[in-house]
Amino acid sequence: xxxxxxxxxxxxxxxxxxxxxxxxxxxxxxxxxxxxxxxxxxxxxxxxxxxxxxxxxxxxxxxxxxxxxxxxxxxxxxxxxxxxxxxxxxxxxxxxxxxxxxxxxxxxxxxxxxxxxxxxxxxxxxxxxxxxxxxxxxxxxxxxxxxxxxxxxxxxxxxxxxxxxxxxxxxxxxxxxxxxxxxxxxxxxxxxxxxxxxxxxxxxxxxxxxxxxxxxxxxxxxxxxxxxxxxxxxxxxxxxxxxxxxxxxxxxxxxxxxxxxxxxxxxxxxxxxxxxxxxxxxxxxxxxxxxxxxxxxxxxxxxxxxxxxxxxxxxxxxxxxx
Amino acid sequence: xxxxxxxxxxxxxxxxxxxxxxxxxxxxxxxxxxxxxxxxxxxxxxxxxxxxxxxxxxxxxxxxxxxxxxxxxxxxxxxxxxxxxxxxxxxxxxxxxxxxxxxxxxxxxxxxxxxxxxxxxxxxxxxxxxxxxxxxxxxxxxxxxxxxxxxxxxxxxxxxxxxxxxxxxxxxxxxxxxxxxxxxxxxxxxxxxxxxxxxxxxxxxxxxxxxxxxxxxxxxxxxxxxxxxxxxxxxxxxxxxxxxxxxxxxxxxxxxxxxxxxxxxxxxxxxxxxxxxxxxxxxxxxxxxxxxxxxxxxxxxxxxxxxxxxxxxxxxxxxxxxxxxxxxxxxxxxxxxxxxxxxxxxxxxx
Amino acid sequence: xxxxxxxxxxxxxxxxxxxxxxxxxxxxxxxxxxxxxxxxxxxxxxxxxxxxxxxxxxxxxxxxxxxxxxxxxxxxxxxxxxxxxxxxxxxxxxxxxxxxxxxxxxxxxxxxxxxxxxxxxxxxxxxxxxxxxxxxxxxxxxxxxxxxxxxxxxxxxxxxxxxxxxxxxxxxxxxxxxxxxxxxxxxxxxxxxxxxxxxxxxxxxxxxxxxxxxxxxxxxxxxxxxxxxxxxxxxxxxxxxxxxxxxxxxxxxxxxxxxxxxxxxxxxxxxxxxxxxxxxxxxxxxxxxxxxx
Numbered sequence: 001x002x003x004x005x006x007x008x009x010x011x012x013x014x015x016x017x018x019x020x021x022x023x024x025x026x027x028x029x030x031x032x033x034x035x036x037x038x039x040x041x042x043x044x045x046x047x048x049x050x051x052x053x054x055x056x057x058x059x060x061x062x063x064x065x066x067x068x069x070x071x072x073x074x075x076x077x078x079x080x081x082x083x084x085x086x087x088x089x090x091x092x093x094x095x096x097x098x099x100x101x102x103x104x105x106x107x108x109x110x111x112x113x114x115x116x117x118x119x120x121x122x123x124x125x126x127x128x129x130x131x132x133x134x135x136x137x138x139x140x141x142x143x144x145x146x147x148x149x150x151x152x153x154x155x156x157x158x159x160x161x162x163x164x165x166x167x168x169x170x171x172x173x174x175x176x177x178x179x180x181x182x183x184x185x186x187x188x189x190x191x192x193x194x195x196x197x198x199x200x201x202x203x204x205x206x207x208x209x210x211x212x213x214x215x216x217x218x219x220x221x222x223x224x225x226x227x228x229x230x231x232x233x234x235x236x237x238x239x240x241x242x243x244x245x246x247x248x249x250x251x252x253x254x255x256x257x258x259x260x261x262x263x264x265x266x267x268x269x270x271x272x273x274x275x276x277x278x279x280x281x282x283x284x285x286x287x288x289x290x291x292x293x294x295x296x297x298x299x300x301x302x303x304x305x306x307x308x309x310x311x312x313x314x315x316x317x318x319x320x321x322x
Numbered sequence: 323x324x325x326x327x328x329x330x331x332x333x334x335x336x337x338x339x340x341x342x343x344x345x346x347x348x349x350x351x352x353x354x355x356x357x358x359x360x361x362x363x364x365x366x367x368x369x370x371x372x373x374x375x376x377x378x379x380x381x382x383x384x385x386x387x388x389x390x391x392x393x394x395x396x397x398x399x400x401x402x403x404x405x406x407x408x409x410x411x412x413x414x415x416x417x418x419x420x421x422x423x424x425x426x427x428x429x430x431x432x433x434x435x436x437x438x439x440x441x442x443x444x445x446x447x448x449x450x451x452x453x454x455x456x457x458x459x460x461x462x463x464x465x466x467x468x469x470x471x472x473x474x475x476x477x478x479x480x481x482x483x484x485x486x487x488x489x490x491x492x493x494x495x496x497x498x499x500x501x502x503x504x505x506x507x508x509x510x511x512x513x514x515x516x517x518x519x520x521x522x523x524x525x526x527x528x529x530x531x532x533x534x535x536x537x538x539x540x541x542x543x544x545x546x547x548x549x550x551x552x553x554x555x556x557x558x559x560x561x562x563x564x565x566x567x568x569x570x571x572x573x574x575x576x577x578x579x580x581x582x583x584x585x586x587x588x589x590x591x592x593x594x595x596x597x598x599x600x601x602x603x604x605x606x607x608x609x610x611x612x613x614x615x616x617x618x619x620x621x622x623x624x625x626x627x628x629x630x631x632x633x634x635x636x637x638x639x640x641x642x643x644x645x646x647x648x649x650x651x652x653x654x655x656x657x658x659x660x661x662x663x664x665x666x667x668x669x670x671x672x
Numbered sequence: 673x674x675x676x677x678x679x680x681x682x683x684x685x686x687x688x689x690x691x692x693x694x695x696x697x698x699x700x701x702x703x704x705x706x707x708x709x710x711x712x713x714x715x716x717x718x719x720x721x722x723x724x725x726x727x728x729x730x731x732x733x734x735x736x737x738x739x740x741x742x743x744x745x746x747x748x749x750x751x752x753x754x755x756x757x758x759x760x761x762x763x764x765x766x767x768x769x770x771x772x773x774x775x776x777x778x779x780x781x782x783x784x785x786x787x788x789x790x791x792x793x794x795x796x797x798x799x800x801x802x803x804x805x806x807x808x809x810x811x812x813x814x815x816x817x818x819x820x821x822x823x824x825x826x827x828x829x830x831x832x833x834x835x836x837x838x839x840x841x842x843x844x845x846x847x848x849x850x851x852x853x854x855x856x857x858x859x860x861x862x863x864x865x866x867x868x869x870x871x872x873x874x875x876x877x878x879x880x881x882x883x884x885x886x887x888x889x890x891x892x893x894x895x896x897x898x899x900x901x902x903x904x905x906x907x908x909x910x911x912x913x914x915x916x917x918x919x920x921x922x923x924x925x926x927x928x929x930x931x932x933x934x935x936x937x938x939x940x941x942x943x944x945x946x947x948x949x950x951x952x953x954x955x956x957x958x959x960x961x962x963x964x965x
Contacts, residue, residue: 011804018805022814030821143945145897147904148919148937155930219429226383226424227444227495228417231409237443241434253807253840260812264901268923278813279905282820294817298809305808317479318433 008306012299016074019298023291024070028063030287049083079292084284089292092277097296099169100273104262106193108251111200116247118201119208123243124235126213134205141202146261150195150268157191164191167270192269196261200254204247211243218242245316252308255301331358331398332502332535333382333420338395340377340386342626348393349626352378352559355395359503362533364526366546366567368582369556370623378556379507379539383422384412400502418448421496425508427488431480437491438464438476444498463494467524486517490524497528504529507539522549544586547571552659555579558623558634560650565659575661577639581619633664641665695957702953708946716763723757727913737931749918749932750925759939762915766943769830770896776834777841777891782884784838785845786872790853800846806839815898819907826909829902833895841887848880855879882958886951893947900940915940 079089263275352374464472510518621638746755818832900916922933
């Protein structure tokens with residue numbers, strides 16, 4: 001366990017260093033000098049501020065000194081200042097992070113539960129009509145761009161049926177609190193979470209089906225049948241748990257991609273999370289903010305991956321952390 | 323068909339045929355196989371890989387995997403034809419009246435469940451007992467199969483155990499319902515020689531104590547010779563000879579059986595008195611250095627799709643003539659059992 | 673130099689191709705994929721003939737619905753641009769960016785995977801660390817940042833997608849190379865004194881072809897999805913029409929004219945679906961899961 005923690009910490013440090021390097025490289029790739037980039041370009045900042053920035057980042061000094069300074073800033077979680085938003089980048093990110101995590105968590109939960117159930121069903125009815133229908137639906141969702149799903153869901157459920165809100169996280173004008181607020185947020189959450197979840201639902205359904213069928217062919221399933229275990233119990237107790245293992249692994253690998261999907265979904269539904277922040281940073285050319293988001297979301301990926309590792313050890317007794 | 327029928331057969335297989343469903347039709351893999359086993363008796367089914375012995379073992383529990391299927395015959399367990407039962411009824415028989423242990427103890431246990439849970443399941447699926455009672459019985463079973471420190475091993479996962487230990491767990495699981503018949507499909511093949519002997523003598527001992535009939539599937543005549551009462555030799559899906567062990571080793575009738583016995587290391591050929599585990603261990607270590615040159619049977623088993631019309635062994639047999647090439651020899655009584663050869667007893671050619 | 677034992681060499685390219693194509697065509701899903709893909713290729717090829725003129729120009733009355741006017745079978749958007757023309761010309765952009773971006777990540781992925789798997793040790797550890805890094809950074813956000821900084825154009829979008837999507841492939845190739853490196857053929861070549869480059873290019877990489885071909889089709893599909901997402905966000909090349917950009921433009925009118933956003937989305941789905949079906953089919957055939965009896 002201790003070895004595992006040490007290794008995770010080392011990995012975290014390496015990833016942070018790597019991203020810092022990439023970010024630093026990107027900053028210098030951008031047209032104009034880094035101070036302009038950091039200030040948000042197009043003369044939004046005062047000349048005094050620009051001068052302060054140049055000094056702060058030592059732009060007159062060699063590159064490696066600049067990089068070391070940049071690292072020093074990151075180490076103290078100083079991601080710089082967003083001149084556009086008039087707030088420190090770290091504060092902006094922390095403000096928006098919970099909304100994104102809520103969206104991602106709900107979407108992943110939905111995708112896992114629905115996707116695994118569909119895959120489970122398809123595997124148990126392999127070769128039958130149910131299986132074919134599920135496989136085709138999964139294939140379609142897997143090919144559909146997230147943003148388009150979002151728009152189409154809005155057309156159907158908000159415009160035509162008028163069941164669910166078009167976007168946002170709360171009904172601003174209602175000024176709700178307590179349980180009513182929770183309900184309101186939940187209502188706003190449905191479409192974005194389903195939109196983001198459908199693509200991953202398709203992946204998990206396909207993966208689950210394949211994994212179940214593979215596990216069904218293994219010796220211990222034959223053993224279970226030979227001792228007279230009921231088919232339903234074989235499916236739930238013997239096959240399902242083993243089939244979940246590749247799902248958990250895939251979930252870990254895909255976290256980064258899910259976060260990317262969240263950017264699109266948040267843009268479509270005006271969900272006030274990191275993705276929407278990134279989108280506005282993009283168009284205000286607030287590169288410092290954009291790179292800060294890139295940095296933080298990578299950190300989130302590493303941290304959630306550690307959590308996924310822990311879950312994996314709970315599911316598979318053969319794996320011991322170390 | 324006359325068989326060396328035991329006085330009180332627990333398991334009687336009659337005319338069992340199994341075939342593979344292929345695009346070009348049915349491909350027979352086991353043909354017209356009959357045998358029976360009595361209470362507390364141990365029968366070995368011996369043959370090369372692909373002769374249909376494992377398929378037969380699975381058929382006894384109604385577990386023939388697709389694309390294979392049983393195409394005829396009956397498997398009577400305590401008088402009831404298992405092949406006529408539906409899946410739900412079969413389930414109540416499996417693990418309760420007939421159970422099975424497999425070749426690979428490494429993969430035959432579920433890696434994510436503790437061994438205790440897996441043994442308990444065999445009890446709970448068949449009997450209306452409390453979890454507590456099932457746990458007590460599981461601990462007793464673990465002790466029974468000589469697993470040290472059962473209470474600790476109960477909560478252990480299979481990957482923490484050695485192959486021999488796992489095979490003991492498999493045996494405990496198979497015995498959980500006190501079955502009338504235990505089918506053992508090469509249970510020692512994947513194990514070290516010393517462990518092999520331990521597992522064999524454990525099975526031997528348990529069948530004596532509990533009166534369980536054992537069908538022991540193996541490709542290695544030598545390994546089981548000192549434990550089994552009778553030997554059934556299969557070749558290319560058919561029974562070619564079935565005899566009491568002692569008789570078979572003393573005077574094998576079928577040329578294929580003769581070849582099999584000649585292929586054994588010398589020290590193991592004679593039917594030996596059922597010895598102590600220690601002794602069998604010493605014997606079992608023989609191979610390699612002390613082994614004399616083995617007489618191999620020339621040629622190979624014909625493919626399922628290219629079975630000759632007559633005796634399947636004819637292409638490899640030194641005694642074969644026109645008759646053998648044309649007609650399948652029917653089993654006929656010989657000595658203490660049966661042999662299926664036109665020329666059985668004419669000469670010991672091999 | 674004499675090659676050791678030709679019998680153990682991989683099948684020559686022609687019989688490999690013959691068998692593969694034949695078996696692919698016998699699979700309904702792969703066949704559907706191939707037909708759809710051929711359709712999209714045809715659209716891209718005949719875009720200039722079927723719809724001469726810039727698809728970004730106003731062509732008729734804005735917001736015509738499909739069927740309203742014979743010369744605009746799919747209708748027009750709020751700027752009066754012909755949707756059908758956009759779909760045809762957009763096919764070019766999607767396929768071009770998808771194909772080239774996949775090529776870029778193939779080169780990087782195969783390169784890193786092969787070096788890592790072949791040399792092992794410190795090289796492997798270092799390269800795998802980098803791969804891990806690229807796997808951790810959310811790829812879409814990374815692409816977004818790259819394109820935003822480099823200014824969107826076909827070249828920068830292609831490069832950015834290529835740079836951010838090779839990590840999975842590198843791992844795959846590494847695993848394959850690791851396996852093949854220890855094969856008898858590779859070992860024999862090492863003993864015979866063949867150069868590393870010769871062994872990698874002649875004996876190892878050709879044998880990783882099957883899984884790489886499968887991933888390539890998926891890579892193209894993913895690249896098309898990423899490109900459409902970028903242009904949906906407004907980060908597409910402003911000088912060319914793109915399906916994602918069309919969906920983005922159609923967003924403005926979803927309350928009154930949802931077809932403007934719906935139609936280009938269907939085109940994306942079909943293109944990606946075609947490549948996924950093809951990938952599935954190739955996977956079944958090449959990796960031996962197929963040939964159900």
